[in-house]
Amino acid sequence: MDFMADELFDGRRFRLLTLVDDFTRESLAIEIGQRLGGVEVASVLSGVARDRGALPEKIRVDNGKL
Template identity: 50%
Template sequence: MERTDLIAINQSWSMDFVSDQLFDGKKFRALTVVDNFSRKCPAIKVGQSLKGVDVVNTLNRIKVETGCIPQRIQVDNVKYSPNLNHFEEF
């Protein structure tokens, strides 16, 4: 689904991990979740080590806090974790 095909929020979200390091050299990662239509970010989860269960918990937290879930989640270059099967809508 191209962005031009999107007509409403929650049709398609993108998830990605970004990483950086602090001034003291400690590395951290952030999971970003973005609605592809509105470009709003319903969640950013930051930690030194993020696992599949953190992704599931983040998606479930978005659902509880906003009542929203996407029709589709777009990711790239990731290995799918069996933990994603625990996301309530999958």
């Protein structure tokens, strides 16, 4: 699970939430929005669990440079 951010030509910022299976490298979800908070993250994880039949045992988060 990783967040990325960028901005459009007109200065509006947006964020991306990406979920990738570490074993298969399959992209499980990409969510794009101006604000991505806990509710949106939970919704994406619920959707992946619904599609896959279960949640993963572990979730690795890329915290990037602090």
